[in-house]
Amino acid sequence: MEHNFEANFFTLLELLDPASRLEVEAVCVSVSIPADVIVYEQGDQAKTVYIVAAGVFEAFTKSPDGQQTRSLGYMGRGDFFGDLGVLTGQPRLAAVRACEDSQLLQIEKAMYLQLLDRIPKMGAYFSRNLARRLYKTTTQADLSVYSVDLSGNLRHFDLPTIFQAITNMGRSGELHLNNSASELIGSFFFREGRAEHARFVHLEGIEAIWQGFAQSATDGTFAFRVMDNPTVPFSEEHRIELASTELLMQGLAQCDAYHALPEPMRRMDGTLSRLTESLVWTEPETQALAERIWELIAKHPQPLASLWRRVNYSSPTFLAAVSRLVSSGHAELSTTASANV
Numbered sequence: 001m002e003h004n005f006e007a008n009f010f011t012l013l014e015l016l017d018p019a020s021r022l023e024v025e026a027v028c029v030s031v032s033i034p035a036d037v038i039v040y041e042q043g044d045q046a047k048t049v050y051i052v053a054a055g056v057f058e059a060f061t062k063s064p065d066g067q068q069t070r071s072l073g074y075m076g077r078g079d080f081f082g083d084l085g086v087l088t089g090q091p092r093l094a095a096v097r098a099c100e101d102s103q104l105l106q107i108e109k110a111m112y113l114q115l116l117d118r119i120p121k122m123g124a125y126f127s128r129n130l131a132r133r134l135y136k137t138t139t140q141a142d143l144s145v146y147s148v149d150l151s152g153n154l155r156h157f158d159l160p161t162i163f164q165a166i167t168n169m170g171r172s173g174e175l176h177l178n179n180s181a182s183e184l185i186g187s188f189f190f191r192e193g194r195a196e197h198a199r200f201v202h203l204e205g206i207e208a209i210w211q212g213f214a215q216s217a218t219d220g221t222f223a224f225r226v227m228d229n230p231t232v233p234f235s236e237e238h239r240i241e242l243a244s245t246e247l248l249m250q251g252l253a254q255c256d257a258y259h260a261l262p263e264p265m266r267r268m269d270g271t272l273s274r275l276t277e278s279l280v281w282t283e284p285e286t287q288a289l290a291e292r293i294w295e296l297i298a299k300h301p302q303p304l305a306s307l308w309r310r311v312n313y314s315s316p317t318f319l320a321a322v323s324r325l326v327s328s329g330h331a332e333l334s335t336t337a338s339a340n341v
Helices: 009-015 018-027 083-088 109-118 120-142 159-169 206-215 244-259 284-296 304-309 315-327 336-340
Strands: 029-033 038-040 048-054 057-062 069-075 095-098 102-108 148-153 173-179 184-191 194-200 220-226 271-274 331-334
Touching (some): 009 018, 009 120, 018 109, 018 120, 048 083, 048 109, 083 109, 102 109, 109 120, 159 173, 159 206, 159 220, 194 206, 206 244, 206 315, 304 315
Antiparallel strands (some): 038 095, 048 102, 173 184, 173 220, 184 194, 271 331
16 A cells, blocks of 8 residues: 655654554644744754644754845645754754744654654655655755745745745845746746835736735745846836835735725625716826726726726725725716625
């Protein structure tokens, strides 16, 4: 019978016979790790193997002067770390910290080595996974992907958090977002840690960032690659001029306003139509958008989703303008629910 040795640790426990499972569980000590707490530092002596029971952990290295860090990746439930140092007797090659309030199972070195000897399935599991990780690292080195300084799963990190990490790095490079089908859905270029250009779905510029912040994709991956220029040129028309702190603050405010909207509106569920002959608008920052929407619904009502696809504005900005058109009496929004009443 073949076993899935790439499965996580908790799947391994299910593959063990009851006696072996009890033996493993008996030496696993559960510990709570608050957010931002360091599990171990680079250079520490390796005395323990850790399994993630809940939460997310980041592995990273520090420059010799301790002034710069480099993210190596993220680990979630079922992943394990710390085994290489325990097996080789060498100091830790990287540091590990908790990204959020998390839970670990830890196995002391002596007990871990005994388990590998006494339980063949466990030895095979850790050995094959270690070999697979070392092979992956070697292959990545050959492909020169050490230029990837930040990567992970979008289930664990939202876009504002990723932007903050890149800002703190202060590097120039390109961030790519891919959906669960590995299709590119977003591309953002940073110049020395400041967002300079952006594409997300059909949008460009700052509105693409607002959309990325609000949409908060949960299925897919992200990767930031250090480079001097973007892989595909961006339009200078939509160059982003906001400083990093201001961008993050405005983006989070946009998210809050967006999530305060009724759910049917956030789903773009509805059709917009005119109620007045002329448009009187008193908000200069959204004047161009309001006029464009007004023009598009001149002849007949339009579905919100269709309208949004025809403007270069994020859904938070777009829906705020729609709400203002409705509340001011210029337009009417007919939803599917109201149509069925």
